[in-house]
Amino acid sequence: MTQKEECIFCKILDGEIPSAKVYEDEEVYAFLDISQVTKGHTLIIPKHHTKDIYHTDAALAEKVFARVPKVANAIKATYSPVGLNVLNNNEEPAGQSVFHLHIHLLPRYGKHDGFNLKWEVQADDYTPEDLQQIASAISQNISN
Numbered sequence: 693m694t695q696k697e698e699c700i701f702c703k704i705l706d707g708e709i710p711s712a713k714v715y716e717d718e719e720v721y722a723f724l725d726i727s728q729v730t731k732g733h734t735l736i737i738p739k740h741h742t743k744d745i746y747h748t749d750a751a752l753a754e755k756v757f758a759r760v761p762k763v764a765n766a767i768k769a770t771y772s773p774v775g776l777n778v779l780n781n782n783e784e785p786a787g788q789s790v791f792h793l794h795i796h797l798l799p800r801y802g803k804h805d806g807f808n809l810k811w812e813v814q815a816d817d818y819t820p821e822d823l824q825q826i827a828s829a830i831s832q833n834i835s836n
């Protein structure tokens with residue numbers, strides 16, 4: 693079996709597994725995440741199977757990310773959340789559990805609404821020179 697044949701989201705796209713559709717066009721499908729971390733928690737996926745952000749070319753990324761404002765605004769118009777997080781997990785240690793690229797849209801209803809993002813600021817550990825060195829190191833690996 694190929695990765696695509698084993699993929700839950702490809703099965704959803706094929707209609708083999710039912711889903712609650714929010715939006716669909718030729719390139720992209722958006723549906724409710726079964727976990728509903730917050731009410732209206734939606735996933736946007738490309739119809740073309742790609743494992744994660746590393747395996748996604750610019751043209752496909754454009755298609756997926758271009759639909760984020762459209763779906764975000766629909767969620768906002770429907771449930772008037774106080775905020776919204778856009779999240780993409782890549783590889784297991786970063787929380788990816790389904791290996792078909794997906795963007796989470798998580799409407800927020802307050803501090804204790806089911807979603808929690810722990811964000812520890814480490815700014816004191818880095819001098820401006822450290823930041824320049826890190827930026828330069830990453831920059832050298834940017835490919836066209």
Ligand code: 5GP
Binds near residue numbers: 726780781
């Ligand atoms: P990840 O953990 O990879 O960032 O997100 C995968 C998400 O897919 C999870 O939040 C999980 O709840 C959701 N999910 C897994 N299986 C299914 C399914 O069969 N149907 C739907 N609608 N969502 C699913």
Ligand code: ZN
Binds near residue numbers: 701
């Ligand atoms: Zn897939």
